Amino acid sequence: MPDRSTSTPISALTDDAAALPAWHIDESVLRRTLDGGAARDWQVDVVAETGSTNADLTQACRSATWDDARAQVRVAYRQTAGRGRQGRPWQGQAGLTFSVAMPLALAPARLSGLSLAVGLAVAQALEDCGAATAVGLKWPNDLQVDGRKLAGILIESVPAGPQRLWAVIGIGLNLVRDARMEAALGRDLSGVAEVLPTFDPHRDPTRILGAVLNRLAAMREVFLAEGFAALAPAWSARDAFRNEPVRLLHDGTVVAEGLARGVDGEGHLLLETANGLEPITSGEVSLRGAPA
Numbered sequence: 001m002p003d004r005s006t007s008t009p010i011s012a013l014t015d016d017a018a019a020l021p022a023w024h025i026d027e028s029v030l031r032r033t034l035d036g037g038a039a040r041d042w043q044v045d046v047v048a049e050t051g052s053t054n055a056d057l058t059q060a061c062r063s064a065t066w067d068d069a070r071a072q073v074r075v076a077y078r079q080t081a082g083r084g085r086q087g088r089p090w091q092g093q094a095g096l097t098f099s100v101a102m103p104l105a106l107a108p109a110r111l112s113g114l115s116l117a118v119g120l121a122v123a124q125a126l127e128d129c130g131a132a133t134a135v136g137l138k139w140p141n142d143l144q145v146d147g148r149k150l151a152g153i154l155i156e157s158v159p160a161g162p163q164r165l166w167a168v169i170g171i172g173l174n175l176v177r178d179a180r181m182e183a184a185l186g187r188d189l190s191g192v193a194e195v196l197p198t199f200d201p202h203r204d205p206t207r208i209l210g211a212v213l214n215r216l217a218a219m220r221e222v223f224l225a226e227g228f229a230a231l232a233p234a235w236s237a238r239d240a241f242r243n244e245p246v247r248l249l250h251d252g253t254v255v256a257e258g259l260a261r262g263v264d265g266e267g268h269l270l271l272e273t274a275n276g277l278e279p280i281t282s283g284e285v286s287l288r289g290a291p292a
Helices: 027-035 053-061 114-128 179-185 204-226 232-236
Strands: 043-050 072-079 095-104 136-138 142-145 148-159 165-174 245-250 253-263 269-273 276-280 286-289
Touching: 027 043, 027 204, 053 072, 053 095, 053 148, 053 165, 095 204, 114 136, 114 142, 114 148, 114 165, 114 204, 114 232, 165 204, 232 253, 253 276
Parallel strands: 043 072
Antiparallel strands: 072 095, 095 165, 136 142, 142 148, 148 165, 245 253, 245 286, 253 269, 269 276
16 A cells, blocks of 8 residues: 555665664564454555655555555654654654554544554553563553653544544554663653563564554454443553643643543543543643652
8 A cells, every 4th residue: 555666675775784773574474473363454564764654654545445454554664754743753763663554434533542542552462472561551642661651652544435534553662772862852761672571672573563463453343343432441550640640731831730530431631630620632732740
């Protein structure tokens, strides 16, 4: 489905050892993993470099033939024009970065909670791979370990007809801590190497990607049938800020604060303030811990 003319094939970069990260996806192993799991019908495209995997799939979805069962996955070792929430640059070169164009026979209004469902699927996949450290979920679209960001999620949608759309899901998962990225962002990060006690950069990226895709495919079926409500208890069990004081910021300005009381069946944050319990939609706000 993606237009390969916008990306660089892996073979074109193999002469430059510095051009590729130390890890690689073993596509034959990945295919066997998917064939034995819920993502057996999904198609995976791995490239060395592209502008943005989300942009590639968003463009491809606009002319794609609808297939209710087949998602398209695009993995890139390097993204030169990736982006995150609120237009931020997508800092993914040091990690596993990929996008999934997921067909959903839903109206756009029924996408509420999808970013949380995706985060839950990624956390469960890491548990499937033997995570020995608790992975927390941060509303609405991050995973973290001990307060340090492990992964981020960005979702865009492409209409495909009445009650049909493609959810283009971008995921950036840090494999190891990157001091340069930490310095650029001004914050500490986490990496999968801290979560998996025997992390092997030659084997585990493929294993993790396969586990994530199979979990996403299983999540998709539940989400289509029951929405986020069926997944809310599992998400809440991993909620990194439940019952903690938090602040909500927009463009760096505090717009609300209170106690985080989990999420509802629509994926809204439940914030206890002086005015009572208020449901917060994700919108363009960011959640931060606050002094007690």
